[in-house]
Amino acid sequence: MPIYNFSAGPAMLPPEVITQIQAELPSLANSGMSILEISHRTKLFENILNTAKADLRALLNISSDYEILFMQGGGTAQFAAVPLNLVTHSKKIAFIDSGYWSMRAIQEAQTLGFTTAILASSQKQNYTNIPKLDISTPLDDYAYLHLTTNSTIEGLSIHAIPNNLKIPLVADMSSNFLAEPYNINDFDLVYAGAQKNLGPAGVSVVIIKKRLLVSYSNITSVMNYHLTAQKNSMFNTPPVFAIYTVGLVLKWLKAQGGVAAIYEKNLKKAQLLYQFIDNSKFYTNNINKKDRSLTNITFTTGSSSLDEKVIQAATAAGCLNLKGHRSFGGLRASLYNAMPLEGVLALIDFLTTFEENNR
């Protein structure tokens, strides 16, 4: 029986990548050493890192106005690193609040003593839609506007990015990085923890406009963008294995035809599952249709005990990790780039049978 992993993160990686890791693990490029034991101060690793950067640049059409950084501490460390590096002249930070992870970013900035303002929020609608930003709002007092392109827990996405803001736009793209063809030029800074759609846990990617790389001496080194850029993401020991694996995933994505091609597949996968849920009288998804996420699809039977039964039966049928986030409940299927169409079809088959047996 095939097994499909619908986890929201760490999430499934392409099987081809796992196979390649397995084959190369004892000896990387005939070096006699494993990727797990080589020094980052080797030509071998420097090549891996620079190739990963070049492949990412090609996949997202990242111009030379931007620097690519590999950092540690997950998306959560970026909640702190962004304000530490970008807020000057005691300016405030503007946020669009579209769910749990937006709030976590806001709270982290507040913990560090920054002043935050929520310019738009859908909290009152239980995050069933992307809140509208009033474009007439004056933004001069703010250092930047922060948004979350994909709300992993609630299953919402911003598909249309606000532009012409006149202040830097920062995006947490952790859970739909490389899943939709966003234009990097619409942003001044994009960050993403790898373990959702890019690789294993342990590394985050930061894409930052070079003009924002200001030299500050009072920021802890591992969170300092200027220093990280200056040292090609190797001020201290980088997560060697995680960066290597990200490199393999990027090569895999190129072989799939790049972001535009994977986006077509992601659209098809998501449309099939949403269509099934919408046509069913047993399962529901109440997210505003045009704000629905392609990567994290939330749904429920309306009963927590029945949802629990779905999870148990799905596990037995090879559809793993359908449990919604502990803060949100219900069911969630994450359809990241590595999830094949067959996995979605198997899930729909399972859900159909379950409905027939439990209606």
Ligand SMILES: *Cc1c(COP(=O)(O)O)cnc(C)c1O
């Ligand atoms: C998972 C996630 C995070 C947090 O990532 P960590 O690597 O666990 O710190 C932040 N933002 C979004 C949108 C996420 O999905």
